[in-house]
Structures are given as structure tokens and as C-alpha cells.
Amino acid sequence: MAFSYSSTIRGFLCLSVLVLVICFASARHLEYNEDDLASEDRLLQLFEKWATKHSKNYTSPHESSQKHSRFQVFKQNLAYIHQQNSNKQKESSHRLGLTRFADLTLNEFKARHFGFRNRPSPVPLQEYSSVCDTKKLPASVDWRKHGAVTPVKDQGTCGSCWAFSSVGAIEGAHAIAIGELVSLSEQELVSCVHTNFGCHGGLMNPAFKWVIRNGGINTEEGYPYVSGTGRTRFCNWNKKMGKSVTIAGYEDVQPHNEEALTCAVAQQPVSVAINANSQDFQLYAGGIFNSCSDGRTDIDHAVLVVGYGSEGGKDYWIVKNSWTEDWGLDGYVHIERSTGNRRGVCGIHTSPSYPVVRKAASWSSM
Numbered sequence: 431m432a433f434s435y436s437s438t439i440r441g442f443l444c445l446s447v448l449v450l451v452i453c454f455a456s457a458r459h460l461e462y463n464e465d466d467l468a469s470e471d472r473l474l475q476l477f478e479k480w481a482t483k484h485s486k487n488y489t490s491p492h493e494s495s496q497k498h499s500r501f502q503v504f505k506q507n508l509a510y511i512h513q514q515n516s517n518k519q520k521e522s523s524h525r526l527g528l529t530r531f532a533d534l535t536l537n538e539f540k541a542r543h544f545g546f547r548n549r550p551s552p553v554p555l556q557e558y559s560s561v562c563d564t565k566k567l568p569a570s571v572d573w574r575k576h577g578a579v580t581p582v583k584d585q586g587t588c589g590s591c592w593a594f595s596s597v598g599a600i601e602g603a604h605a606i607a608i609g610e611l612v613s614l615s616e617q618e619l620v621s622c623v624h625t626n627f628g629c630h631g632g633l634m635n636p637a638f639k640w641v642i643r644n645g646g647i648n649t650e651e652g653y654p655y656v657s658g659t660g661r662t663r664f665c666n667w668n669k670k671m672g673k674s675v676t677i678a679g680y681e682d683v684q685p686h687n688e689e690a691l692t693c694a695v696a697q698q699p700v701s702v703a704i705n706a707n708s709q710d711f712q713l714y715a716g717g718i719f720n721s722c723s724d725g726r727t728d729i730d731h732a733v734l735v736v737g738y739g740s741e742g743g744k745d746y747w748i749v750k751n752s753w754t755e756d757w758g759l760d761g762y763v764h765i766e767r768s769t770g771n772r773r774g775v776c777g778i779h780t781s782p783s784y785p786v787v788r789k790a791a792s793w794s795s796m
């Protein structure tokens with residue numbers, strides 16, 4: 431499938447895809463050795479090196495009082511990382527590392543970086559998308575390799591994961607249908623979709639509905655993201671009028687059905703919600719992840735499935751997050767699939783949906 435790219439992201443996208451294809455390494459995460467764990471001085475040096483790497487300015491007047499407490503949390507997280515990575519008996523195959531969240535407690539991490547507002551009880555959904563014959567699907571799909579996924583973005587400390595998941599799905603659907611990958615505006619959804627709650631959380635389907643009613647959505651350049659510090663901000667009417675990409679509708683994927691999600695992902699990137707409330711997810715640095723709750727009431731974070739694959743006899747979903755490339759596998763996580771779990775690992779089968787763009791190509795044209 432041939433794609434033409436927007437000039438604003440063409441060069442960066444090609445470079446990103448090349449890097450992704452060559453290696454999904456944890457090189458972004460600062461390495462440590464056992465000698466570091468035996469010395470307070472070495473631990474402090476490691477912490478300061480990590481803080482410099484992630485631009486943590488603990489020396490500024492308003493943050494200097496935090497340095498000691500952040501160091502204590504860092505040490506606790508490092509001890510957990512080392513314990514889990516050294517545990518040869520653990521069932522999970524993922525590894526942990528000093529991600530950009532290594533100075534946060536789990537409660538702090540959840541309060542600052544999630545944002546999926548779970549429904550208290552099930553609500554009626556529209557007609558589900560059809561389930562295909564999965565035996566006819568490719569063994570693996572990766573929409574990054576087909577130019578349908580923009581580089582990993584950063585929601586900051588705003589609970590806007592729902593907007594990043596929605597926008598990523600629209601970007602993918604548009605690229606596949608039209609042949610042009612355009613980076614779109616999360617800020618427009620955060621500020622203007624009043625059926626959601628801006629930086630205090632939301633859902634993907636109301637965002638899709640809003641884009642349909644609005645007649646489109648602006649580009650990232652036309653309505654830049656400014657809510658990274660946690661402020662939702664007012665809807666900018668002039669920027670809201672910039673309608674670069676439109677969608678014709680959206681589809682709900684049948685929940686608790688892995689085959690239905692596989693069929694949808696083979697067609698295009700799909701918005702999903704997961705449970706991310708675990709120390710392992712906070713410090714995830716690679717491998718196939720499965721250490722999380724699948725309970726419906728535990729779902730707390732929105733992400734984007736951009737493909738699926740297999741490694742070492744285990745199947746996984748390729749999931750794009752919105753916490754920069756300094757978390758996980760360059761901003762991605764591989765979540766285990768084909769486990770027989772009806773709700774899916776981390777509850778990933780619970781609430782999948784995707785936007786519809788006319789002229790969308792099927793998997794058979796990849």
C-alpha cells in the first residue's frame with residue numbers, strides 16, 4: 431500500500447519507523463548493576479544521573495525540598511525492579527527498568543498519568559462491528575510499518591489518555607483510507623468535548639461523536655497540546671474551526687471477544703482501555719506484559735492497539751501509549767494475547783472501538 435505523508439511529519443516518521451524496525455530495546459532506560467545497590471553513594475549518583483536524563487530539576491528553589499523524598503522513592507522502585515528482574519520463578523516474561531516514572535509512588539503515578547473514566551455500570555452500545563474469519567488474517571500486523579501511526583506523544587500530567595487514544599485511532603483510519611498520515615489535535619478534544627472531563631478523564635466514543643458533530647478535527651500544528659501540566663483550558667473557537675480530518679462514524683468492537691478485536695486491528699488501529707494500575711506497568715521496560723488486573727471496574731487508562739504479533743511462542747498486542755518514548759518499548763507495550771481470558775489481559779477486550787473513514791482499506795490490501 432503506497433502512502434504520501436504530510437510534509438510536517440514525513441522525515442520524522444520515516445526515521446521513527448526505521449528505528450522501530452531495527453530494534454525495540456530498553457536502551458532509553460538507564461542501566462544499573464548490583465554494585466549500585468550496595469552503596470548509598472552509588473545509588474545517589476545513579477539517581478542524579480537518572481534525574482539529569484529525564485530533566486528532573488530538583489535543584490530549583492521550589493523543588494529542592496523534594497530531592498530527598500524522591501530519592502527514597504527511587505531506591506524503593508529500583509529495589510523492586512531488581513527483585514522482579516532477578517526472579518527466575520516469575521511467570522511473566524516482561525522486564526522492568528528505570529523509566530521516567532521511577533521517582534513516583536504507584537498512587538502518584540496513577541493520579542498524574544491515567545484518565546480513562548470508567549462507567550459505573552454497562553450502558554447499551556450501538557451495533558457491534560462484524561467478526562471475520564481470523565484464520566484468513568495475517569499472522570502479524572503492524573500499522574507502524576504501513577505509515578498509519580504517528581510518533582509517540584506525551585499527555586503529561588493531564589488525565590487525557592482518552593483524547594490521545596481517540597486521536598491515534600482517527601490518525602490511523604485517515605491514513606489507511608486517504609493515504610496521508612496527519613498528526614491531529616488532542617488539545618481540541620481535551621478542551622472542547624464537554625461530554626468528557628478534559629484533564630479529569632473521559633471516554634473515546636464521546637470524542638468520536640464530537641468529531642462527527644463538529645465536522646472534523648484540527649491538526650496538531652493548528653491546535654497544539656498545552657494541557658501537559660494538568661489544565662484543561664477553554665475551547666478555542668477559531669482553532670476549533672480548523673477541520674483537517676473528518677470521520678463518517680465509529681464502531682464498537684464486541685467486548686470480551688478476542689477474535690472480534692483481532693479482526694478490527696487487522697483493519698486499522700483500535701482504541702482500547704486497560705488496567706495500568708500496577709508497579710510493573712509503571713516500570714515496564716520490555717517483554718510481553720501480563721501483570722495486571724482484568725476486572726471491569728479496574729480499567730483506568732486508554733491506549734491504542736496498532737497491531738499484533740508473536741515472540742517466543744507467546745502472542746501479544748502492540749499497544750501505543752502516550753507517555754513519551756522514555757517509557758516501555760520506545761513508548762509501546764506488548765500485552766499478552768491468546769490466553770483464553772475472556773476479558774483479555776489487563777481487560778484489553780473490555781471497551782474497544784474505532785472511527786470509520788470512508789474508503790478505508792482492508793487488511794488484504796496491506
